[in-house]
Amino acid sequence: MNNAPEINNSAAPSSAAAPTPAPVTVIGLGLMGQALAGAFLRAGHPTTVWNRTAAKADRLVADGAHLAPTAADALTAGPLTIICLTDYDAVRELLGASEDALDGRTLVNLTSGDSAQARETARWAGKRGARYLDGAIMAVPPAIGTADAVILHSGPAADFAAHEPALAALGTVTHLGEDHGLAALYDVAGLAMMWSVLNAWLQGTALLRTVGVDAATYAPFARQIAAGVAEWLPGYAEQIDSGSFPAEVSALETDARAMAHMVEESEAAGVNAELPKLIQAMAARAIAAGHGAEQYPVLIEEFSRPRAD
Ligand code: FVH
Secondary structure (H helix, E strand, O other), rough: OOOOOOOOOOOOOOOOOOOOOOOEOOOOOOOOHHHHHHHHHHHHOOEEEEEEOOHHHHHHHHOOOOOOOOOOHHHHEEEEEEEEEHHHHHHHHHOOOOOHOOOOOOOEEEEOOOHHHHHHHHHHHHHHHEEEEEEEEEHHHHEEEEEEOOOEEOOHHHHHHHHHHHHHHEEEEEEEEOOOOOHHHHHHHHHHHHHHHHHHHHHHHHHHHOOOOHHHHHHHHHHHHHHHHHHHHHHHHHHHHHHHOOOOOHHHHHHHHHHHHHHHHHHHHHOOOHHHHHHHHOOOOOHHHHOOOOHHHHHHHHHHOOOOO
């Protein structure tokens, strides 16, 4: 079954007669909230803003935003409110103090958090009559308002569809599914990818620096390897989804011998060997469980359960 989310790359302007931009509210004007409100303004949306520290709204007000005197006023200024605060505790504190303003509103919470917090906040908001979408921003503030800003949403599809034209002003917007926790899970999965790639690069860089190869020299080589490995993902995903791991290019026990070299090189060079040893230990467990002749993605079985000590 293909559950791939639909990606709507609709940040680019359309030549068709555009509907009048809907009013939007942005609560939270940190680095990201200011970028979000700025993108709405540039796209022509009447934009109401509110921030605990009001001075952060100054530039946006100069650009045409309306500063609401209270968070409750901001929430009732229009049908759609985007919230982007430090964390979910701040969101619940803020919304809890404005509960009466929530009935009939749609909230899109782009604050980072985990899936349990997203589901719990959706339940909480629903009990107060609000429609709720959770979201995750996979971009930095300068990218907001361009197609490079990928913003993931989860929650009721009808609520996403109702506000997609406005949300599209922020970037490439995607609806992942009805489960409110999905956006947060994709966010964490993306972070796992990002940090794993960076950690692998740092490991190699640390090794090469011991012989005088600087980071800038290694970076293009590392980039080529990362891009090449990325090409393997669709085929490896098929193996994982089918539960069959034939060694088409390399067996795990072959990889494990290379892992031993990585540990030995790291230790001999006097660089940190924790990460290579962790990978080696996971492979050793899979081999001990009889998977040595299978291909690398068979390690999904190690990743899919807590380590049994
Ligand atoms: N900045 C980024 O690149 C990342 C990209 C990925 C997604 N994150 C998430 O976005 C959330 C906000 O991040 P931010 O960069 O805008 O963060 P700050 O600049 O620190 O602004 C924080 C805002 O939250 C307000 N706030 C905090 N606590 C409360 C509270 N108890 N009541 C009301 N507002 C609160 C804060 O207000 P103030 O300090 O200016 O008065 C700021 O508006 C975050 O989840 C990232 O993980 C951004």
